Every structure is written in C-alpha cells, then in structure tokens.
Amino acid sequence: MDYELSDDLIALQDVARKFAAEHIAPYARQWDREASIPRELIGKLAELGFMGIFIPEEYGGCGFGDLEATVIMEEIARHCGATALMLDAHGALCCAHFMVGASEEQKKKYLPGLASGEHMGAWALSEPDCGSDAAALTSTAELDGDTWVLNGAKHWITNGHHAGVFVIMARTTPEGGPKGISAFIVERDTPGLIIGPKEDKFGMRGSDTVGLTLENLRVPKENLCGEPGHGFLDAMRVLERGRITVAAMSTGLGRGALEEALAYAKERKAFGKPLFEHQMIQFKLADIATEVESARLLTRRAAVLSDAGKDCNYEASVAKLFAGEMATKAGLEAIQIHGAMGYTKEVPVERYMRDAKLCEIGEGSNEVQRIIIARRLLEL
Ligand SMILES: Cc1cc2nc3c(=O)[nH]c(=O)nc-3n(C[C@H](O)[C@H](O)[C@H](O)COP(=O)(O)OP(=O)(O)OC[C@H]3O[C@@H](n4cnc5c(N)ncnc54)[C@H](O)[C@@H]3O)c2cc1C
Incomplete structure (x- = not known):
C-alpha cells in the first residue's frame, strides 16, 4: 500500500478542505442549533460533484472510489459531522445500493437526479x-x-x-x-x-x-x-462501504478535535505559560494525534482494498470500530483541554464529541463491529 496520496487525491483534498473551511465551518454551529442544513449547501456540494461521489460518470456522477470518498468525508467532517452524515446516507447508502442492485434502466432513471443534487x-x-x-x-x-x-x-x-x-x-x-x-x-x-x-x-x-x-x-x-x-445481502454489501465512509467521518471529527485543542493550548495560558508547554497537555495531544493517524491509516487500508474489489469486511469493521471510538474520545479530551470553555457551545469541540458518538452506533454499532471482527478471528 502506498502511504502517500497521489497528486490527484491531494488536489481533491485541497478542494474539499477549502470548500469546508469557506462554506461549512462558519455555519456548522448554526445548523446544529437549528437542526437543519440549508438546501443551498446541497447545490454547492453538487457543483463540486460531491453529491455524486459513488455514481459513475455515465450516470452524471464523478465516479470516485472509496479512497477519494474517504478524503472528501474527512475534510467535510473536520468541520461538520452532520453534513458528512447527510452525504454518507445519500452516497454511501442510497446511491451505493443502486450500484449494487439496480438495473440499467433504474440507474439511468434515478442516478442523474441524485448526482445533480436535484434529489437527496x-x-x-x-x-x-x-x-x-x-x-x-x-x-x-x-x-x-x-x-x-x-x-x-x-x-x-x-x-x-x-x-x-x-x-x-x-x-x-x-x-x-x-x-x-x-x-x-x-x-x-x-x-x-x-x-x-x-x-x-x-x-x-x-x-x-x-x-x-x-x-x-x-x-x-x-x-x-x-x-x-x-x-438483505445487497444491504450488507452496501454497509461494508458505509463503514469505510463512517470511519473517514470519524477521522475528520477526531482531527477537528485535535486541531481545535492544539490551537487553544497554544493560546491559553495557565501558571505563567501556554497550556501547550505543560507536559500533561502535550501528552494528551500526542495521544489524540496518534489515534487520528491510526484511524486514517486503517480507513485508507479498507478503502484501497474495496477499490481493488477485494473482500474488506473485516478491515472496514476494524476501521469503523477504532475510528468511531477514537473520535468520541478525542472530542472528550478536547473538551478537557479547553476547560470550562470546552463545556460551552462557544467552541466546536462539544459538537464534535456529540457528532462522533453517532459513529459508534449507526451503520453497525461498536458491539456489532466486534462481533464481525471476532467471527473472522475464529475463522483463522
Ligand atoms: C442519527 C442516526 C442515523 C441513522 N440513519 C439510519 C439510516 O439512514 N438508515 C437506517 O436504516 N438506519 C439508520 N440508523 C439506525 C442505526 O443503524 C441503528 O441505530 C443501529 O443499527 C443500532 O440499532 P438500534 O438503535 O436498534 O440498537 P439495538 O439493535 O436495539 O441495540 C441496542 C444496544 O445493544 C447492542 N447490541 C445489539 N445486539 C447485540 C449483540 N448481539 N451483542 C452485544 N450487544 C448488542 C447494540 O450494539 C446497542 O448498543 C440511524 C441511527 C441514528 C442514531
């Protein structure tokens, strides 16, 4: 496995990162409060091709594979888990089910409207x-x-x-x-x-x-x-891909927690020096960073296998389990590093933690992932 992203993937990451910083980050708190994502965002995501991530070009999508999807999902979730979840259910579940089970006629009839964002x-x-x-x-x-x-x-x-x-x-x-x-x-x-x-x-x-x-x-x-x-069999195949996407979402949420906590620790002073100069805070940040990196590698491993058409049921479950637990933990640690401020909605880390908890429940809970992983271990 190549650990470097290709130039094309770096360019895609850059596009998704800039989009998320400009069109998602400033509004994510409001969407959380109002419990709604505006329809205009769907149009903007569609312009970038992100509503058609899993849809082949012949049906109006951008024909990305799982590795591209993990890159996009991480960048979106870095600022807003809810937007990432919306994309996941649309792309990795609904559109992906079309690719697994639908006839040619059905694909032609429905996929262009899904890719263009006309329909969610x-x-x-x-x-x-x-x-x-x-x-x-x-x-x-x-x-x-x-x-x-x-x-x-x-x-x-x-x-x-x-x-x-x-x-x-x-x-x-x-x-x-x-x-x-x-x-x-x-x-x-x-x-x-x-x-x-x-x-x-x-x-x-x-x-x-x-x-x-x-x-x-x-x-x-x-x-x-x-x-x-x-x-049901088709749904299980769909969920395999969904788990990779949820793992990428978790990686983004964990990275968000890390980046926010790091910035705060550099700025906030306690006992005459920035929090970051206290070793206990450094260790917390080092632990979160290590787990975010691990989650990303596990996620990309599953994505690369999936893109190669190989069985990745085990790898997808390992990635989802680890990344989901990591993201919740990273969110909680980031709140701790922010102290009282972390316990408010003034900073986004409490939202990241709340969003991350879903990654431990949806599309196969932690317990279900452990059952899948243990079953594979028993086969060895
Ligand atoms: C925000 C959100 C979005 C969702 N989106 C969708 C969607 O778009 N489409 C869709 O179909 N579903 C969706 N779901 C549902 C989600 O997939 C289920 O919540 C999930 O599969 C768990 O099912 P459950 O909630 O019924 O929990 P239950 O199955 O009732 O389980 C309750 C608890 O028991 C544990 N448990 C269950 N069985 C075992 C066992 N054998 N051994 C040990 N522990 C076990 C579970 O892990 C869990 O902790 C969504 C859920 C949420 C919260």
Missing part, C-alpha cells in the same frame, strides 16, 4: 423493533398485479425529511431471517409513504432523521431493486 437519497433498513438485528425486520411487500404493496415502519432514516428517492428494505416472503428481504426504490410523493417528524437528537443535529410509515404504499413492479430476496 435516503436508505431505510432499520425499524422500530430491530436495528442491529436488521434481518428480523417485519415490513412486508406483497405483489398485487403490477404493483408491490408495502406495509410497516422504518426508523432513524437519515435525510428522510427532504429525500426525493428512498431505497426501502421489506420482506417479500413470509419466511424469517435475511433470505426473504428485498429492496424497493420509492419516490417521495408516492401515496402511502408517510414521513414522520424529525428526531430531536443529541448530535448530528443538522442531519435530519425521521421515521417512515409504509401504509399500503404502492410501488410499481419494476421498482424492485435487485433480485427478489437479495435485498
């Missing part, structure tokens, strides 16, 4: 009664002539408040477990898709999260995405 994408697997054990989902889809009729409920759906296109998993055969689950493409205004109110969350507040009720929701037969009964 959402991806609905979790339900009120099952999250980690997603194979136990109970939403149903029954074929009635030329339409599928969906009934049930989904929970915690990122982007659901605004999304124009949803990929929704439902059970197409009565047998339990993963085999009877299929995926469906659902357009926002379809009667029977009832979008609930936004959740009032601890972190990632700018990113909207809603519940969905599927009430005799009629979807054209041709909107089945992938083979019938393959929806």
Whole structure:
C-alpha cells in the first residue's frame, strides 16, 4: 500500500478542505442549533460533484472510489459531522445500493437526479423493533398485479425529511431471517409513504432523521431493486462501504478535535505559560494525534482494498470500530483541554464529541463491529 496520496487525491483534498473551511465551518454551529442544513449547501456540494461521489460518470456522477470518498468525508467532517452524515446516507447508502442492485434502466432513471443534487437519497433498513438485528425486520411487500404493496415502519432514516428517492428494505416472503428481504426504490410523493417528524437528537443535529410509515404504499413492479430476496445481502454489501465512509467521518471529527485543542493550548495560558508547554497537555495531544493517524491509516487500508474489489469486511469493521471510538474520545479530551470553555457551545469541540458518538452506533454499532471482527478471528 502506498502511504502517500497521489497528486490527484491531494488536489481533491485541497478542494474539499477549502470548500469546508469557506462554506461549512462558519455555519456548522448554526445548523446544529437549528437542526437543519440549508438546501443551498446541497447545490454547492453538487457543483463540486460531491453529491455524486459513488455514481459513475455515465450516470452524471464523478465516479470516485472509496479512497477519494474517504478524503472528501474527512475534510467535510473536520468541520461538520452532520453534513458528512447527510452525504454518507445519500452516497454511501442510497446511491451505493443502486450500484449494487439496480438495473440499467433504474440507474439511468434515478442516478442523474441524485448526482445533480436535484434529489437527496435516503436508505431505510432499520425499524422500530430491530436495528442491529436488521434481518428480523417485519415490513412486508406483497405483489398485487403490477404493483408491490408495502406495509410497516422504518426508523432513524437519515435525510428522510427532504429525500426525493428512498431505497426501502421489506420482506417479500413470509419466511424469517435475511433470505426473504428485498429492496424497493420509492419516490417521495408516492401515496402511502408517510414521513414522520424529525428526531430531536443529541448530535448530528443538522442531519435530519425521521421515521417512515409504509401504509399500503404502492410501488410499481419494476421498482424492485435487485433480485427478489437479495435485498438483505445487497444491504450488507452496501454497509461494508458505509463503514469505510463512517470511519473517514470519524477521522475528520477526531482531527477537528485535535486541531481545535492544539490551537487553544497554544493560546491559553495557565501558571505563567501556554497550556501547550505543560507536559500533561502535550501528552494528551500526542495521544489524540496518534489515534487520528491510526484511524486514517486503517480507513485508507479498507478503502484501497474495496477499490481493488477485494473482500474488506473485516478491515472496514476494524476501521469503523477504532475510528468511531477514537473520535468520541478525542472530542472528550478536547473538551478537557479547553476547560470550562470546552463545556460551552462557544467552541466546536462539544459538537464534535456529540457528532462522533453517532459513529459508534449507526451503520453497525461498536458491539456489532466486534462481533464481525471476532467471527473472522475464529475463522483463522
Ligand atoms: C442519527 C442516526 C442515523 C441513522 N440513519 C439510519 C439510516 O439512514 N438508515 C437506517 O436504516 N438506519 C439508520 N440508523 C439506525 C442505526 O443503524 C441503528 O441505530 C443501529 O443499527 C443500532 O440499532 P438500534 O438503535 O436498534 O440498537 P439495538 O439493535 O436495539 O441495540 C441496542 C444496544 O445493544 C447492542 N447490541 C445489539 N445486539 C447485540 C449483540 N448481539 N451483542 C452485544 N450487544 C448488542 C447494540 O450494539 C446497542 O448498543 C440511524 C441511527 C441514528 C442514531
């Protein structure tokens, strides 16, 4: 593995870094307070191609791979976890599911609008009664002539408040477990898709999260995405990529905590000298820096394997687990280094910590990652 980014990736990183500093950093606190990301930001992200990260050029995207995505996600999350989560659910979940399961016709119909930012994408697997054990989902889809009729409920759906296109998993055969689950493409205004109110969350507040009720929701037969009964397997493939993206998001949040704490430690004086000259503070910063670097390397390793078409289930889980825990810890340490100031919303580190905690829960919690990692260890 090459540890240096190529010139193209450095240029991409530069674009994303400047964009995040100019268009995200000054407003992220307001978006957190108002629990909303403005629609104009989506347009600006689309202009850079960031709404089409995972979409091939032939469908209007920029055809990036996972390594490019990790670079972009780290830069965005450095200033705003919520914007990164919005991009993750749109790109690494919804658009990525199209790339795994959709037919050529479906890709041509939906991907250009998703890449241009005309429509935001959402991806609905979790339900009120099952999250980690997603194979136990109970939403149903029954074929009635030329339409599928969906009934049930989904929970915690990122982007659901605004999304124009949803990929929704439902059970197409009565047998339990993963085999009877299929995926469906659902357009926002379809009667029977009832979008609930936004959740009032601890972190990632700018990113909207809603519940969905599927009430005799009629979807054209041709909107089945992938083979019938393959929806769960496809969803697991999607989540593998999602975990790499969440690991990159965590790396960005950890780096944000580090950079803010470092700047504060250089400026703030205690006992006649800057905080940074106190060895205990230096050690805290050194520890955070080491963990941010480690998270980035683990994340890029998984991304490089994924881009090469290799199995990276284990590596993606290792990266997500380590990076998620790192980001929360870095946020807490950064608050500590800021003292009382860190306990206020005057500085962004408390927001980074709140945002980071989601990375330990969503797209497979820490416990689920440990189960995946341990299973692989048992195979050795
Ligand atoms: C902000 C946010 C955005 C989200 N976005 C989406 C989205 O866009 N689409 C979507 O489908 N879902 C989304 N989710 C849902 C998310 O994927 C689930 O919350 C996650 O999978 C965990 O499921 P759960 O919350 O039901 O927890 P549960 O499954 O109820 O688990 C509760 C706790 O028990 C632990 N646990 C569960 N099983 C085991 C076990 N076997 N051994 C040990 N511990 C275990 C879990 O790790 C967790 O700590 C989102 C969640 C949040 C908070």
